[in-house]
Amino acid sequence: xxxxxxxxxxxxxxxxxxxxxxxxxxxxxxxxxxxxxxxxxxxxxxxxxxxxxxxxxxxxxxxxxxxxxxxxxxxxxxxxxxxxxxxxxxxxxxxxxxxxxxxxxxxxxxxxxxxxxxxxxxxxxxxxxxxxxxxxxxxxxxxxxxxxxxxxxxxxxxxxxxxxxxxxxxxxxxxxxxxxxxxxxxxxxxxxxxxxxxxxxxxxxxxxxxxxxxxxxxxxxxxxxxxxxxxxxxxxxxxxxxxxxxxxxxxxxxxxxxxxxxxxxxxxxxxxxxxxxxxxxxxxxxxxxxxxxxxxxxxxxxxxxxxxxxxxxxxxxxxxxxxxxxxxxxxxxx
Amino acid sequence: xxxxxxxxxxxxxxxxxxxxxxxxxxxxxxxxxxxxxxxxxxxxxxxxxxxxxxxxxxxxxxxxxxxxxxxxxxxxxxxxxxxxxxxxxxxxxxxxxxxxxxxxxxxxxxxxxxxxxxxxxxxxxxxxxxxxxxxxxxxxxxxxxxxxxxxxxxxxxxxxxxxxxxxxxxxxxxxxxxxxxxxxxxxxxxxxxxxxxxxxxxxxxxxxxxxxxxxxxxxxxxxxxxxxxxxxxxxxxxxxxxxxxxxxxxxxxxxxxxxxxxxxxxxxxxxxxxxxxxxxxxxxxxxxxxxxxxxxxxxxxxxxxxxxxxxxxxxxxxxxxxxxxxxxxxxxxx
Numbered sequence: 233x234x235x236x237x238x239x240x241x242x243x244x245x246x247x248x249x250x251x252x253x254x255x256x257x258x259x260x261x262x263x264x265x266x267x268x269x270x271x272x273x274x275x276x277x278x279x280x281x282x283x284x285x286x287x288x289x290x291x292x293x294x295x296x297x298x299x300x301x302x303x304x305x306x307x308x309x310x311x312x313x314x315x316x317x318x319x320x321x322x323x324x325x326x327x328x329x330x331x332x333x334x335x336x337x338x339x340x341x342x343x344x345x346x347x348x349x350x351x352x353x354x355x356x357x358x359x360x361x362x363x364x365x366x367x368x369x370x371x372x373x374x375x376x377x378x379x380x381x382x383x384x385x386x387x388x389x390x391x392x393x394x395x396x397x398x399x400x401x402x403x404x405x406x407x408x409x410x411x412x413x414x415x416x417x418x419x420x421x422x423x424x425x426x427x428x429x430x431x432x433x434x435x436x437x438x439x440x441x442x443x444x445x446x447x448x449x450x451x452x453x454x455x456x457x458x459x460x461x462x463x464x465x466x467x468x469x470x471x472x473x474x475x476x477x478x479x480x481x482x483x484x485x486x487x488x489x490x491x492x493x494x495x496x497x498x499x500x501x502x503x504x505x506x507x508x509x510x511x512x513x514x515x516x517x518x519x520x521x522x523x524x525x526x527x528x529x530x531x532x533x534x535x536x537x538x539x540x541x542x543x544x545x546x547x548x549x550x551x552x553x554x555x556x557x558x559x560x561x562x563x564x565x566x
Numbered sequence: 567x568x569x570x571x572x573x574x575x576x577x578x579x580x581x582x583x584x585x586x587x588x589x590x591x592x593x594x595x596x597x598x599x600x601x602x603x604x605x606x607x608x609x610x611x612x613x614x615x616x617x618x619x620x621x622x623x624x625x626x627x628x629x630x631x632x633x634x635x636x637x638x639x640x641x642x643x644x645x646x647x648x649x650x651x652x653x654x655x656x657x658x659x660x661x662x663x664x665x666x667x668x669x670x671x672x673x674x675x676x677x678x679x680x681x682x683x684x685x686x687x688x689x690x691x692x693x694x695x696x697x698x699x700x701x702x703x704x705x706x707x708x709x710x711x712x713x714x715x716x717x718x719x720x721x722x723x724x725x726x727x728x729x730x731x732x733x734x735x736x737x738x739x740x741x742x743x744x745x746x747x748x749x750x751x752x753x754x755x756x757x758x759x760x761x762x763x764x765x766x767x768x769x770x771x772x773x774x775x776x777x778x779x780x781x782x783x784x785x786x787x788x789x790x791x792x793x794x795x796x797x798x799x800x801x802x803x804x805x806x807x808x809x810x811x812x813x814x815x816x817x818x819x820x821x822x823x824x825x826x827x828x829x830x831x832x833x834x835x836x837x838x839x840x841x842x843x844x845x846x847x848x849x850x851x852x853x854x855x856x857x858x859x860x861x862x863x864x865x866x867x868x869x870x871x872x873x874x875x876x877x878x879x880x881x882x883x884x885x886x887x888x889x890x891x892x893x894x895x896x897x898x899x900x
Contacts, residue, residue: 284834457829491829493824495826499843500618502841502842503840504839505838505839506832506836506838507831507833
């Protein structure tokens, strides 16, 4: 009998989630039915959007069910199979989340490529949903043009490190970002190709941003929300566009903070603010996959991961990520 | 010698403009040069955007020069001409603003049609920039689809009365609006084809809006800003779009008010907020002109004007309009 260790949500967090909102359970897995696979996960993803699903507010995705295992991106290897298309040993991506062993109908699993010299977790990161999110935001949402200036908030996070590099590869003129520590700020310019970066904990971002964008900002890729959006609106050039990917600064707020006090610039500078969800742009995945595979193979893209070991530490990994304790993609190694 | 009575800006208002920020002068006009016309204005336009130009903040148009005559839309008739294309008697539209007699090179004036049964001021309103603004906001900016629900703030104003009717003619499913008096609210439903309307002075718009949009809002056409934008964000359906045309509620604020406290919905509901200026969409003018001329001739469009007599009362007309004292387009009859 195979057992699977799984992490379940048991109560809806008010404000910051706590370990008590979750439980770890052992589930006995049945024998495989016809056309099914059993997968030993290698890496499980923890992502900011999951905080939204822990609440039961109306949103673009259904809330997580209480008492059920947390779903989300994961990558693993087939260990048992009754499905011809996915033989034992196949590397697969799936959405079954926080568990060490996953199993189910083969159509819930998608084969992904083995990437020489890279861990399979890249399929949860720069080669997967994270990279696609960055690409969609810059192209489909913000319509980045060559030569333009891009400002990225939360630039040292998983999406942010991808945005800076992809913006550069797409021809951006100047790329600047914000992050929450001196170390991260250094990485942005030394490793991720940012032209300049600031630590938003040093002083209000609104005070620091103008100095690093002397010619204003054309595209703002927002992972943070709140004061970062306000700062961007201040320095936007006419016809500036914001791709709003996340607002991690407010995800755990119980009180709703006041919004930017400069929204009149939306009219005066003819700005566009647009929220998006990568899932709506699956039609771009093929185009992205081809370009990114090329860039990756040519060594034009770097990535970092912050790895936490052990499926039972998924909650800790999630909370650390929410507090900004990661550089690059946060993953749980099973 | 012909003299022209003109109204000039002499100081930049802080907060609400006062009559002391303006002066009325008599200007002696020179003889016409070659290719010029002299025009007796019939109507002069006063519009919310003019408040922005009275300040010297960076904006999409240059600020008005101090000591010079206020420019803006006006319609009049040629009384003297050395330009073959615009003989005496021609009805023309121009941008020379707050004066009773205008003159200059013929290319500053554009011939417009005589509309049977309508005053020439319609060219400042529903057949002119006002109607085009409504049309551009609904089509180019908000991409209104047939069957969708539209919410219009400041719905009894010049642009708002046009938006409601044009939205209906473009196939909107439900059209609702806000206005600042019981009389205006009545007009919205009895005359302008709105399905429902509320008086935003009765109670916070955020509390009143949900009841009149049981199925949410797909398109928000904003003439007001501030609390109206917040209310719209609350009730937006997924993929909702806001066309931000103006923010008259804040034009005279000295302190900048806090913005909406629900901007996280921009991501969670995948909303788009987009500010626009009609002047950027001149390429739509021909398409609009053709459609609107047809609707107008078929009696499908109604319009109201609030008329103030006398060019020397332009400032009063402007301030009355800013305070919401108009229904439909506010014009000065010369």
